[in-house]
Amino acid sequence: MSFTVKTPTPILEALQAFAPTSSKNTLKKWLKSKRVFVNGHIVEDAKALLSQGSTLSLGPRKEYFRASIEILYEDSNLIVIYKPPGLLSVATDKKEFYTAHGLLKSRVPGKKVFPVHRLDKDTSGILVFAYTETARESLKKQFEEHSIYREYRAVLLGRLEEKKGTWTSYLKETASFHVYECAPCPEAMEAITHYEVLHETPKTSFVKFILKTGKKNQIRVQAAHRGFPVLGDKKYGTSSFERLALHAYALHFIHPISTKKLCFTYPYPKEFATFLPKTFP
Structure with a gap:
């Protein structure tokens, strides 16, 4: 969710308008914990003045990010993560921030993150996102050709x-x-x-x-x-x-740039153990 500043406004006043039920101490904590973004960039200065038309947004708590997704692999072209159940892969509505895609974008504001495929909200498991258009097109082609x-x-x-x-x-x-x-x-x-x-x-x-x-x-x-x-x-x-x-x-695919085969697995959830013998691999 974002808020557009209509006139030049001190950042604390803008945050108060954005979150009117939050205390001033809470707003300062948001700034200190690097959760406040202005035009996609982190702002920590409580005395900052926002210009007209600036877009203000709030990123997730760091502990929420850690609890939500796990990074399995990352390079300059792509990232492979574990998505837990209950988290959308990408937004179905512009107001939905807590998605795997949204959380990845919040890690490095301004960095492009391209969805390549999806998992149902309540399905857990492995997802790959691209960081470049070249990687995105290569991965999308592999999915379309059913070679993944x-x-x-x-x-x-x-x-x-x-x-x-x-x-x-x-x-x-x-x-x-x-x-x-x-x-x-x-x-x-x-x-x-x-x-x-x-x-x-x-x-x-x-x-x-x-x-x-x-x-x-x-x-x-x-x-x-x-x-x-x-x-x-x-x-x-x-x-x-x-x-x-x-x-x-499991997810196996060819790296878009190096052309090496990348193979990932993520153990089935502990809830499944109820239906399996203790010796099951």
């Missing part, structure tokens, strides 16, 4: 009869953003997912998914359509779990 390896782990409700195979279907989306399977037609998107059951309990299946395509809600819709919804999926299945039991476990 994407592996997910999920807990499904029920036991699959076929323990290994491929789901091929066609997906459409309603005006209310609900994705569903349909017959092949020009408006539908083909979705291909390879799967393998890694472990079972009497009522659940722990499954490895490898995406051939990457359509919105692909795994969740295909699993639910076959009668095995992802545990905790309030949208397409059952909510009888503390979170959506879907995790982006």
Whole structure:
């Protein structure tokens, strides 16, 4: 969220207008902790005077950033992170600041950060963002050509009869953003997912998914359509779990500049352990 200064104003007065319920001490703490940005640059001086048209914004608390995302790899061209469940990948509304994309932009104000792909809000796992347009175009092309390896782990409700195979279907989306399977037609998107059951309990299946395509809600819709919804999926299945039991476990791609193959994995969440033996790798 941002605030535009209409007339030349001392920064503390501008902050008071931006956050009228906050005390003066709180506003000074924001400045001291480098959370206040003016036109994309950090401002710490409590005596600063803002010119007309300046844009004032507030960055996240540092502890929020540390608790929200974990950096797995970073260079001048791209960054690979772990996104926890409950955090949007990118904003769906200009007012949404607490997204993986927004948090990365707040690390180095003024630095460009380009989204390349997304994870559903309630899905945890690995995400890559580009720092340059060249890197973005290269990564987007790899996604479009389905040359990037994407592996997910999920807990499904029920036991699959076929323990290994491929789901091929066609997906459409309603005006209310609900994705569903349909017959092949020009408006539908083909979705291909390879799967393998890694472990079972009497009522659940722990499954490895490898995406051939990457359509919105692909795994969740295909699993639910076959009668095995992802545990905790309030949208397409059952909510009888503390979170959506879907995790982006592995991501392999070619570095846009060096052309070296980069491979990343992030352990499945501890909540999944309830459905696995203690000796499970």
